Amino acid sequence: MLLLAAAIFLLVGSLASAKFASFTVLGVAGGMIYGSLALALVLIYRATHVINFAQGELAMLTTFLAWQLSQWGLSYWEMFFATLAIAFVLGTVLQVAVIRPVQHRSVVATVIVTIGLFILIDGIVSWRWGGGFQVLPSPFGFTTYHVGGVPIQRKDIGVVLVVLASLGAVSALFRFTKLGLAMRAAALRPAAAALAGVRVDVMLAIGWGLAAVLGAVAGLMAEPSQFLEPTFMQPVLVYAFAAAALGGLESPIGAIVGGLAIGVFQTLIVGYVPEISSELQLPFAFLVLLGILLIKPSGLFGRREVQRV
Amino acid sequence: MRRQLPALVSLGVVALMLCILPFVISDYDVYLVSKVGIFFVAILGLNILTGYTGQISIGHGAFMAVGGYTSAILSRDHHTNLVLTMVIAFGVCFVAGILFGLPALRLSGVYLALATFALAISVPQLPLKWNGYLGGSVGVPSSETKSNVWLYGAAWATSAVLLLVAWLILRGRIGRAFRSVRDSEIAATASGVEIGVYKTLAFGISAAYCGIAGALLVMASNGFAQPQVFSVPLSLTLLIGAAVAGLGSLWGILAGAALVGLLPEISTSVPYIGQEHGKDVVYGLIVILVMLVLPGGLAGLLARLRFLGRG
Amino acid sequence: MSVLLELEDVEARYGPVHVLHGVSLAVEEGAIVAVLGPNGAGKTTTLRAVSGTVRRSGRIAFDGKALGRTGPDGAARLGIAHVPEGRGTFSELTVSENLRLGAYTRRGSIKADVERVMTYFPALAERLRQQAGTLSGGEQQMLALARAFMQRPKLLLLDEPSLGLAPLLVAEIFRIVRELNEKEGLSVLLVEQNAHLALQAAQTGYVLEAGKIVLSGTSDELRADNSIQASYLGY
Numbered sequence: 001m002l003l004l005a006a007a008i009f010l011l012v013g014s015l016a017s018a019k020f021a022s023f024t025v026l027g028v029a030g031g032m033i034y035g036s037l038a039l040a041l042v043l044i045y046r047a048t049h050v051i052n053f054a055q056g057e058l059a060m061l062t063t064f065l066a067w068q069l070s071q072w073g074l075s076y077w078e079m080f081f082a083t084l085a086i087a088f089v090l091g092t093v094l095q096v097a098v099i100r101p102v103q104h105r106s107v108v109a110t111v112i113v114t115i116g117l118f119i120l121i122d123g124i125v126s127w128r129w130g131g132g133f134q135v136l137p138s139p140f141g142f143t144t145y146h147v148g149g150v151p152i153q154r155k156d157i158g159v160v161l162v163v164l165a166s167l168g169a170v171s172a173l174f175r176f177t178k179l180g181l182a183m184r185a186a187a188l189r190p191a192a193a194a195l196a197g198v199r200v201d202v203m204l205a206i207g208w209g210l211a212a213v214l215g216a217v218a219g220l221m222a223e224p225s226q227f228l229e230p231t232f233m234q235p236v237l238v239y240a241f242a243a244a245a246l247g248g249l250e251s252p253i254g255a256i257v258g259g260l261a262i263g264v265f266q267t268l269i270v271g272y273v274p275e276i277s278s279e280l281q282l283p284f285a286f287l288v289l290l291g292i293l294l295i296k297p298s299g300l301f302g303r304r305e306v307q308r309v
Numbered sequence: 310m311r312r313q314l315p316a317l318v319s320l321g322v323v324a325l326m327l328c329i330l331p332f333v334i335s336d337y338d339v340y341l342v343s344k345v346g347i348f349f350v351a352i353l354g355l356n357i358l359t360g361y362t363g364q365i366s367i368g369h370g371a372f373m374a375v376g377g378y379t380s381a382i383l384s385r386d387h388h389t390n391l392v393l394t395m396v397i398a399f400g401v402c403f404v405a406g407i408l409f410g411l412p413a414l415r416l417s418g419v420y421l422a423l424a425t426f427a428l429a430i431s432v433p434q435l436p437l438k439w440n441g442y443l444g445g446s447v448g449v450p451s452s453e454t455k456s457n458v459w460l461y462g463a464a465w466a467t468s469a470v471l472l473l474v475a476w477l478i479l480r481g482r483i484g485r486a487f488r489s490v491r492d493s494e495i496a497a498t499a500s501g502v503e504i505g506v507y508k509t510l511a512f513g514i515s516a517a518y519c520g521i522a523g524a525l526l527v528m529a530s531n532g533f534a535q536p537q538v539f540s541v542p543l544s545l546t547l548l549i550g551a552a553v554a555g556l557g558s559l560w561g562i563l564a565g566a567a568l569v570g571l572l573p574e575i576s577t578s579v580p581y582i583g584q585e586h587g588k589d590v591v592y593g594l595i596v597i598l599v600m601l602v603l604p605g606g607l608a609g610l611l612a613r614l615r616f617l618g619r620g
Numbered sequence: 621m622s623v624l625l626e627l628e629d630v631e632a633r634y635g636p637v638h639v640l641h642g643v644s645l646a647v648e649e650g651a652i653v654a655v656l657g658p659n660g661a662g663k664t665t666t667l668r669a670v671s672g673t674v675r676r677s678g679r680i681a682f683d684g685k686a687l688g689r690t691g692p693d694g695a696a697r698l699g700i701a702h703v704p705e706g707r708g709t710f711s712e713l714t715v716s717e718n719l720r721l722g723a724y725t726r727r728g729s730i731k732a733d734v735e736r737v738m739t740y741f742p743a744l745a746e747r748l749r750q751q752a753g754t755l756s757g758g759e760q761q762m763l764a765l766a767r768a769f770m771q772r773p774k775l776l777l778l779d780e781p782s783l784g785l786a787p788l789l790v791a792e793i794f795r796i797v798r799e800l801n802e803k804e805g806l807s808v809l810l811v812e813q814n815a816h817l818a819l820q821a822a823q824t825g826y827v828l829e830a831g832k833i834v835l836s837g838t839s840d841e842l843r844a845d846n847s848i849q850a851s852y853l854g855y
Contacts, residue, residue, distance in 0.1 A: 045419075049419075051419060051422065051423065053367075053426060098597055098601065101601050102600055102601065108548075108552050109600055111367065111422065111548070112545065112548060112549060112552065112596060112600055113596075113597055113600050113601075115367065115426075115541065115544075115545045115548070115596075116545065116592075116593045116594075116596035116597045116600070117593065117597065118541060118593075119541060119542050119545065119589050119592055119593035119596070120589070120590060120592075120593025120594055120597065121593070122541075122589055122593075123588070123589025123590035123591075123592070123593055124590055126589065127590060234430050237430075238427045238430070238431070241423045241426075241427060245420060245423065249419065280434075280438050281434075282430060282431045282434040283431045283432070283434055283435055283438075285427070285431070286427045286428060286430075286431035289423065289424060289427050290412060290424055290427075293415070293416055293420050293423070293424055294412050294415050294416075
């Protein structure tokens, strides 16, 4: 219901004002990025009830690695796919080495480990590349199309397409392949899945790998137009929290739709209220997150948790 | 009274040791033990929220930031007496904690963790935006700095006073209300406990404690309030300290404070990586390795310590 | 007839609580063996010990090989299909997906298997696209069996199939189990509270009490036994 109203609002606004429309398009592109990272969070949470606080920094790390690859002479798309592969490996290795030993213990233990990872990655990236002047090359160029008087950047279309493609690939994996089915089963009922012959711990590791890939896509597409900084994924992470929360933390569709909604909302506000400059991005993101958590603690798509007395 | 005697005696011994210590150890070590005191105050406060009231927070570093900056700004602009700034920081952060606690009432569990984590990464960004008034990345300098011995005295005197305050608060109706919220919100409501009031109060108190600790931390950093001091590693440190403190045993809190207060110092000078980023790398690495290696983690290690104040 | 499954002095525990105190039993190839006993005797735990879902010690040999530390996924790969209490079906997945999952350990095309399963479970054939959670209790039990059968196992571990089902459905389930046993040569280790039904279906049985086997024999022998008649058959 709410979504329909929002969609109508956006349509009307876009028709009325070219500026509004261009912001909407920009917002959709940004929203796809938030959605991608949010999906990564949801993927892991659904399977393990663990929030990977380091998801954003992991994405940031893979983006820096991508830059490094481009410095070593790879073309953009070579670098893109190589980075995805590296992200997958990184994700699975982390799950096996660092998460698996502690995940059967308390929730606090896993929280501490993922935050420790956050700090570790931050430190490593700052040490290796900090203060440098890295700019990630853009594959989409800087042309601007004009559709009905509305300026639409080729870059934004490209972002939307790339994220959609990656989401499509992941979705196809889950729906149509044996592996995807096994992963879903392992997330739903690990004990029953094991009885069917599924190696649940391997599925979890692959899940982390996929999440890292989704994060890598988000990071590469976030493509900051200025220099690549170690903190660039932090606002994205907060928006991703909000998007994931909108979906009740367990709904993949909720995460994507949530991401889009937040992306558009954020772009519109920032566009019309220029005081919210880049330094305030993070605190603003926090307020957005807080707002969303307050309005719908169980998410738009989630289920209310009924507490047994 | 008789059952409490051994506990009181141990407490007395510790207090006596703390009084003697500054005279026998080096100045740098005085600084280190002062930091333990600072963390003792902070974890004591956070523990009221996590251990007693059962609410999670990964973001109390933000409240330490508010307290620290309050103290520094007052000192820079009005040359306020530092002890007075501490008291004001306490008050300001109490209000800040309530302000956050009110909307946070609707959150629990993982959602509260998300919100507090976002708080932890967002608040240190604020000084970068208003880099005139809030000093940017350079920081806000207080107008005076104090010696390590002064710091030691201030930190541990504050610890003593606030420990007494905490004891008074927790032994009575408020403490029981906190614990009932932790144990079962439904049962608490059924017995007439207004959960909202007590959860918010717990946020306020814990924030206040962290605020005053933050002010002390600024004083320990040469009077400079800087964003990087209050960022994510600090919030993680507090969380770890609170995890070690578990449900609130006094020795747990003290041990947690000792652990986290001394840890970052060990990793400051790292060969090859350099000081600035080496700290983060080593810190992250140590935290992860410790969690992996220790069976049951840090909390398990100290679950056996059951001296004073068992709840 | 060779022995497919053999338990020798098997102990099992949940954490510090020991439930099985030295259980020995055997299942011959092609046989249906029943395990009877009161609540809490350890019947479910016995099945869990075989599939590796619970910590166990002692000797378990399957198809000539010792099971060692094999966990549930390993047991499935070896040819053991465990249908647990509560069925172990995935309510959020469709019937078709449940079946596909059952065939997880199989390589190659499973189309023939699906068709075969449909002949045994016609009720499921029309519900392939339905979410498993929307099926009735009886249909879910059939789905559980069908899923296990998709594994093409050598041994079926069946835990309380009659639980919560109307008598007609229970009869149907047992009929299917017997059919699978006769036509496909599927060996079955059956845990069942309803001793009457169990002894009808099985050729041999064991009676478990407080984690130990107290009685064993053919179904005829057990049915004729006085204590069994009194405790479990209600005579």
